Amino acid sequence: MTFLETLLVHSPALIIAIPLLSAFLIPLVSRINAKLRNSFAVAMLGLTGCFIGLLTTDVFANGPRIYIFGSKNLTLPVVRILFEVDSISIFIAIVTIMLAIIAVIYSWSFMNGQDGLDKYYTLFFLLVTSALGMELTGDIFNFFVFLEISCIASCALIAFWVTEGEALEAAFKYIVISSVGALFVLFAIGLFYAQYNALNIATLAHVLQFTFLDKIALVLLLVVLGMKAGLAPMHMWLPDAYGRSPPSVTLVIMSATLASVYGVLRVLFTLYGNVLTTSVRFDLPMHVIIGWILIVLAIVSILIGVIMALVQSDLMRLIGYTAVAEVGYLFLAIGTAIAAQGAPYATVALHGGIFHMFNDVLDIGLLFLVAGAIYYVTKKRLLDDIGGLARTMKFTTVFFMIGLLAVAGMPPLNGFTSKFLIYESVYQLNPILSIIAILCSIVMLAIFIKVLYAAFLGPELPSLKEVKEVPRSMLLAMGCFAALAVFIGLFPNILLDSLVKPAAAALLDHAQYIITVVGGI
């Protein structure tokens, strides 16, 4: 076995081990030099990214890859955890590492000079580790463990600006909501273990009987993961948390949120993939009921998100509410893909949903970075207190305009490409849903036009005369997102064909995921 092959074999473990070890090495590196710490953080995330890239090529060429922690043979007592990496998990892992790298680059200047940065980076890396763990693991209890790590690390990071009372309040709300949610996940896992004596997702999917307890477990998992993803009406923690944490932290919390959406996909398409087509009472297949439940929650999220965003005066909370609406678009696509399972447009909806996961974090992430840039130079959060910033912050203004057009789904930017697939497929399920989604996108455009006018246009305010453009590292982070938004908008097929379609195929072909574990070992 060559060195590269050895690295490839162990890459699922290394993807978790590198950020985890870095989390505890960073306080030591911090003692030497702040610049060395910053470089170390980027280098370690870059190295993790390289392993994700290596694993991506292998998964796309050879199918799902499993990695066993613990006993290789099935002799009792079996103590082991399986990581199973397929195209969908690797897709989400790519998004996570991209967000983490951009967030660290942004942090260089944004967090510069603040106290407790060694702890900040430790928590940051723990959060990245937990998100990657949730995405790569093939064990449902292990998923719960990483979910818990993400809750604790996120809570501490939300409260990072501890001197602001609202940050502490947001962190408190987050930990209460997350802990209660995690307990329900644990309860659902208990239901599986009690019935099937298994915790591996593929094994469970193979033996699942769809008993009444399984139905309860499905509801518990869907509701908790939906809440963690920010689905209305359980979304209220999201504007609080996103609005009060540093924007670089918001980016990694977004990746943890994305891991929850991934959890929903994994539960619906893999864990319950074999049984979801079962007809229940009134000759209604289960997938239709679950699909419509998700669609209703998605429409509520879109409506509440845009209506509440319109009246927000705090820029970061405003973006937080639009993030709720964007989660609604994701679930609208997922719901359509589930409800219309088997129809050709269901696959298009799934493509749109997975594509929108990437575009959503890109566009909302860019807007949060811009909001952070405004806060960095003005120390103001309220839109009423700012204005005329385009005169001094030309690059930031351009990035904001790209972000606002992209998030509102305006062509030819990336947001449009995924929303186009969602609108077209949802229209075939029910035209009214598609019309609501399009109208809400137009309201979203109106919301951000308001922000553009209030924050960037108009006369230079006397209190903001000394304002200058943000440092280069922050511009670089925003520029990367903006460039990607334009590039994906112009060449949507590159991402769609190379990453999105294989990810959707992996979800739809749940038998392959199951066979890799059940038939392979």
Added chain:
Amino acid sequence: MFNLESGSGFWNPLLWILLLAIAFLLFYGIRGFGRNIYKKGTEQTKAFLSGNLESTPEEMHIKASNLYWGFTTAMKSLYAGLRKMHTGNTSDYLLWFVIVLAVLFLIIGVI
């Protein structure tokens, strides 16, 4: 490479950009037919407010909270309901979680 197929339609960003470029050229061409009578810094460019004094630009900047006033006022009752829902209390956040859980249990239980 540029054509995004949805099964029932397609999207081509290049076509869109081409259309935008043609529209821009068209408008630019039409603009060329106009007469250039604009003189910067003269009385011609000053605002006439029925004899009232013109406020400073800072005073004239419309704040974000004043934008879409008509829309938010027309939807007052909707916003009152939504504000009531968003109390900011953690116990209410959990209540919504329990409500959704209960409704889904009910649906799954009945079906």
